[in-house]
Amino acid sequence: MIKLVVMFIILCSVSGRVYSADTDTKKIEVVKQYYLHLLNNKPEKSYQLLSTKDKKAYTEEQFVRVINLSTALYDPNRVVKITDAIVEESGEGMAVVKISAEVSTKGEQELKNLTASQIVVSENNEWKVYAVHTISSILIRAKTTCDSDENKSMPLVQKERACFVYYGHLKTE
Numbered sequence: 001m002i003k004l005v006v007m008f009i010i011l012c013s014v015s016g017r018v019y020s021a022d023t024d025t026k027k028i029e030v031v032k033q034y035y036l037h038l039l040n041n042k043p044e045k046s047y048q049l050l051s052t053k054d055k056k057a058y059t060e061e062q063f064v065r066v067i068n069l070s071t072a073l074y075d076p077n078r079v080v081k082i083t084d085a086i087v088e089e090s091g092e093g094m095a096v097v098k099i100s101a102e103v104s105t106k107g108e109q110e111l112k113n114l115t116a117s118q119i120v121v122s123e124n125n126e127w128k129v130y131a132v133h134t135i136s137s138i139l140i141r142a143k144t145t146c147d148s149d150e151n152k153s154m155p156l157v158q159k160e161r162a163c164f165v166y167y168g169h170l171k172t173e
Helices: 002-039 043-048 052-057 060-070 132-147 156-167
Strands: 078-091 094-105 111-123 126-130
Touching: 002 043, 002 078, 002 094, 002 111, 002 126, 043 060, 052 126, 052 132, 060 132, 060 156, 132 156
Parallel strands: none
Antiparallel strands: 078 094, 094 111, 111 126
């Protein structure tokens, strides 16, 4: 009987570690996929990995416009290699994953190292990326800039860009 209890405790202990490692792997994998899609010019696929809260805060079209404008300087022929990803912090239903990547352009010697920390949340037994604060703050600034009539000294191109980011077109009066 004692042997059975000891075996049960050992099995529970081992299965708990396996479950934790498996969960960490899933957290890391969703962040890797999110960034690989972003860095490989596939923001629509990154959007699919976002949390429900993100998807309620902004549309796929708004997300794509924000990502495309912020990555417009990248060469579409770049090569992305994920070099490291670890779970920095983890709590019930939420974690922070730190990811590192190398970005290079074919034929060029320049190599860029990128590091980012990303929040992930558990939804329906799946891990999803939580980026609502970052994207929403960009969209709020864009809307405020576009809708503002107070700052007449603002360059027209800045206002047009803000209107495009938030509305997808120039705002008509």
